[in-house]
Amino acid sequence: MADASKLEQPGRRDFLYIATGAFGALGVSVGAWPLLDQMNPDASVKALASIEVDISTIGEGESMTVNWRGKPVFIRHRTAVEIKASADVPLSELKDPQTDAERAEKPEWLIMVGVCTHLGCIPLGEAGEYNGWFCPCHNSVYDTAGRIRKGPAPLNMEIPEYEFLSDTKIKIG
Amino acid sequence: MNNLKQNITSIARKTAIALLVVSSVSGSALAAGDHLEGAPEAKHVDWSWAGVFGTFDRAQLQRGYQVYKEVCANCHAMDLVKFRNLSQSGGPEFSEAAVKVLAAEYEIEDGPDAEGEMFIRPREPKDSMPAPFANNNAAKASNGGALPPDLSLIAKARGHYSFKDLFMGRDGLTGGTNYIYNLLTGYVDEVPEYILENDHHVNEMGKEADPNFTEQHFELGDSNFNHFYEGYKIAMAAPLFEDSVEYTDGTAATLEQQAEDVASFLIWAAEPKMEIRKSIGIKVLLYLIILAGLMYAVKRRIWENVRH
Amino acid sequence: MSGHSTYVPKSDAGKWLEERLPIISLMHSAAVSMPNPRNLNYWWVFGGIAMFMLIVQIVTGIILAMHYTPHADMAFNSVEHIMRDVNWGWMLRYTHANGASMFFIAVYIHILRGMYYGSYKAPREVLWLLGMLIYLLMMATGFMGYVLPWGQMSFWGATVITNFFEVVPFIGDDIRTLLWGGFAVDNPTLNRFFSLHYLLPFVILGVVVLHIWALHVPGSNNPLGIEPKTKQDTMSFHPYFTMKDLYAIVLFAIVLFYFVFFNPNFMGHPDNYIPANSLVTPAHIVPEWYYLPFYAILRSIPDKLGGVVGMFGAILIMFVVPWLDTSKVRSAKFRPAYRIFFWIFVFNGILLGYFGQVSTTDDFLGIHGVTNLLVSRISTIYYFGFFIVILPVLGLIEKTKPLPNSISEAVLGVEGAAEEAALLAAAEAKA
Secondary structure (H helix, E strand, O other), X not given: OOOHHHHOOOOOOOHHHHHHHHHHHHHHHHHHHHHHHOOOOOHHHHHOOOEEEEOOOOXXXXXXXXXXXXXXXXXXXXXXXXXXXXXXXOHHHOOOOOOXXXXXXXXXXXXXXXXXXXXXXXXXXXXXXXXXXXXXXXOEEEOOOOOEEEOOOOOOOOOOOEEEEEOOEEEEO | OHHXXXXXXXXXXXXXXXXXXXXXXXXXXXOOOOOOOOOOOOOOOOOOOOOOXXXXXXXXXXXXXXXXXXXXXXXXXXXXXXXXXXXXXXXXXXXXXXXXXXXXXXXXXEOOOOOOOOEEEEOOOOOEOOOOOOOHHHHHHHOOOOOOOOOOXXXXXXOOOOHHHHHOOOOOOHHHHHHHXXXXXXXXXXXXXXHHHHHHHHHHHHHHHOOOOOOOOOOOOOOEEEXXXXXXXXXXXXOOOOOOOOOOOOOOOOXXXXXXXXXXXXXXXXXXXXXXXXXXXXXXXXXXXXXXXXXXXXXXXXXXXXXX | XXXXXXXXXXXXXXXXXXXXXXXXXXXXXXXXXXXXXXXXOHHHHHHHHHHHHHHHHXXXXXXXXXXXXXXXXXXXXHHHHHHHOOOOHHHHHHHHHHHHHHHHHHHHHHHHHHHHOOOOOOOOHHHHHHHHHHHHHHHHHHHHHHHOOOEHHHHHHHHHHHHHHHHOOOOHHHHHHHHHOOOOOOHHHHHHHHXXXXXXXXXXXXXXXXXXXXXXXXXXXXXXXXXXXXXXXXXXXXXXXXXXXXXXXXXXXXXXXXXXXXXXXXXXXXXXHOEOOOOOOOOOOOOOHHHHHHHHHHHHOOOHHHHHHHHHHHHHHHHHHHHHOOOOOOOHHHOHHHHHHHXXXXXXXXXXXXXXXXXXXXXXXXXXXXEHHHHHHHHHHHHHHHHHHHHHHHHHHOOOOOOOOOHHHHHHHHHHHHHHXXXXXXXXXXX
16 A cells, blocks of 8 residues: 555644644534533523412411422421421531521421432422421431431422512512 | 517516526525516615624614514414513513513413413413414404414515525525515505506417407405515505504604514514524634635645655 | 454453454454545545535434424424524524535435446445435435425425325325325324434434445445556555545535525525415425426326336436446546536436426426426436436447556556655565
8 A cells, every 4th residue: 555654754743733633623522512502401491480379378287389390399388386396406406407597588488399309209298207298219307397307318408599479479480 | 569579578587587597406486487567676675684794683673573563463473482582682682671561461371270260361471472363263264264374484484595695695584574575565556557468468368379268357356466476466455554653763664664674573583593693603614614724734734745 | 344454452452352343443444444546536525425414414313303393283383492492403403404405415426426437337336236225215314304394395295205106006095095194194194204214314324334334345446447456556544535534524514504504594495484284285396406306307207107107217227327337447537428428417417406396387498389398308318318328338339548557657657656666665675
């Protein structure tokens, strides 16, 4: 086979080759971004990202589950007993320390994403050792503020962004 | 003599058109194949957004939306366009707060609620533009049997792409907007002279060719006359007149201005990503041209000592 | 693939793998050490470009399928959802739509290059057959892909094409019903077309591997159409042809992305932005541009069965080209008469493409009394005549020009070749 490298040895790793290779690699990596980014939430999904909920019908000691971004959100109208039970717990006993005030903007309303922070199951309400939530999948136990107390879950259940539009209406997201 | 002259001009015109098509292998529809003697020429508008660097004029898109909302929307839906689109970049770019207000002017049925009832709520940015009729049958029934088409994609659906667009560096979207512009400005109250003359011309030729030929006349019927509609008879009555909207930005609402504004709005609605498409395109092409230059140098360097 | 490899594993891991699965040496022989004629011109880059386009289509296609909904009620809007809402969706869809056209452009040039230089002749018949099979699969894939947006042209294109099968004697009606999954083109048709449109590109990819395999056994043809004799006649695939092909791919990508970013609808049809309506046929039904020549052949034959047979025959006849051509000389470079007929064939193909989209009853270029139909019939006759008459007869009677002794002699001249051979021998002796 005729091979010019046998006739004359060109410097293979000279500047031109490196520059071209680098420039090409740059293009390939920038070009790969759209191929990945297309899997992120699209504009129509983002547009549906907030919901408004009427909470006037939830009596004390009652809960409601609403669908937000494809996940259940627990809205619980807590009783005085539940609030006190949660508020009295010293932070040192908690795996993921958060005060009750940090968990609920208005103490009687606990609004959180009802997904166990272990592996994503939905915990059962008014259940478990602390009469909060209990996840049947791997026995994680949450208290009346949705904080993790026992079991494999590492964190408290997530509090979504929400605001009270009025006393009876909240906007989640 | 006159007939002969007409024949020759028409042959020459057809040859020119055919040659243009031969030079293209594109499967695109050909516009205005049968242009009648004496008919007005379709106007080619100088669109701000045409061309490689063209961008939309925000104020024009906002005016166009106003025309759509106050005039077109009475009969035409725009299902694919959501209110939130009005605030996204590359469009009319209303503020998000303004879009909420615009959307809330209309209502939509939602539900079912906790009691299982459907309820009416104001539209939100995530909702689409309101449809004037419940369904196509209702739309037809209210419009003498003609269905006012959805306008979401109309500017692209009425487009035609020619090789000229390629050579002119145009986007290929101007065909549809020029058509809309000409259609909206192409109404006249009475059937014009050139149609009547042509009537006569057609009849003369028909008689020669066929002894059983019966006279044909151009009958408008319930339709309206439009210079630029195929067959000249259009069910839609002239929608726009001088001052049929009052622009909030103080622009004089001439018929031409409104037609231009709404045509631009419609091409944005059909191709909302046009601006980002072009701006990314310029970067991609620049990158590829530089890369091609480098690759050429590499290829030459490698083949330097090889004759081939 | 055929033992050209000079690959010797350096690492222990490399040796370990080589003994068990010699995949690296296989790839090495295919893309690195494969000897290629040194005189290949730029018409030889379109195989690599077609490969690049196939990959672009598969990657963008897989992504589009993540967002597309193959249901008659939702397909149109899901495509618009991709265009409007999905991140970069407009770019990916426009790349896929224009990529299909560019893929066909590359493949058409690739096929015509093969015809010009006689690349289908022995011992490369199987290579040609596999190539034609790829082309046929591409036509099927492209057609089914065009149906997916479920616009007016999608729907009516599908209706027209599936109706072709009705002409099959006795069972035509049943075949058509089977294709439709109903009594007209409808949701079941869309669903199966989506499934097959996803499947076929991978079948194409498989045949491409066979095509490359079949290329590596005899090696590439070249513009002179004579086989390489000495080492001097060839160059290693890498870096010489890899860099040349990559350079050509970048140039081709410039054209592709010009259309994607600045004229994305040019090769489409405006009517496909109108949702499918089974009650209204568009005024002018035209297929995608890459089917137009065959569509013109269909329309030029005044009989339904004859038209369909003619159209499919026009594609199938290409499969037997290696056995129709009787010439001993491969390259048109040394066949002056064939060269003329070849270029008429190319021009005739473009003309057929033109006839595929104009009204058959109109006058051809406005010449009074000469209809498009008449000229398209002449074009059709030439198309078939080229294969059935010109290729076999010309090979027997044509006076060809003398062939050079070797590729290197043709490139370097007799003295130059001897000089280079001496240099090479000296370099090898030194090593």
